[in-house]
Amino acid sequence: MITIYGIDTLLNANKAKMSDVLHGCMTRVLGLPEDKRAQRFVPLDKSNFYYPGGRSEQYTVIEISMIAGRSEASKKQLIKEIFAAFERELAIPPVDVEITLFEQPAHCWGFRGMTGDEATLNYTINV
Template identity: 80%
Template sequence: MITVYGIDYNLNAKKAQMSDVLHNCMTTVLGLPEDKRAHRFVPLDKTNFYYPGGRSEKYTVIEISMISGRTEETKKKLIKQIFTDFERNLAINPVDVEITIFEQPSHCWGFRGITGDEATLSYRVNV
């Protein structure tokens, strides 16, 4: 699951494209299936979104929650791919993108009426 925060007028203008870019990164780097898009966009009024100096109003925060198991190399590749694709496809400079990956063991996930450790997934987690 991905949650994206940004200033409302910037985020709303690009969220459909942003979702496509993020999903492409997730399918390419992590091998997620095409139907596993789970994105949430949180557009904030500029008065409710404080960000570090040296950033523009395009500043975007991306939080990625996933079942633990991916290698450090894979997670770093995902982060770098997002930076590259945001700059190339959305004209958002890497200095304006902050990415955090949150991992939880599979037993801490619940979906389809079961816990993640009980689920049979159509993709590999240990990549």
């Protein structure tokens, strides 16, 4: 599950392409299948989105929740890939992107009427 926050006018104008860019990173680095796109965009009025100094109105916060099990190298590669892809494909520089990965054990996830440790997935977690 990915949640993306940003100023409404800029986020809404870019969200379709941003969705494709993020999903491309997830499939390339983590091996997620094409149909495993779970994203939520949260466009905020400028008056409700405070961001650190030295950032522009393109400042974008990306929170990625995932089942634990990926290697440190894979997680670092994913973060770096997102920074590079946002700059290359969306013209959003790395200074304007904040990424946080949240991991929970499989038993803490619930989907398709079961917990994550009971589910059979069509992709590998331990990459």
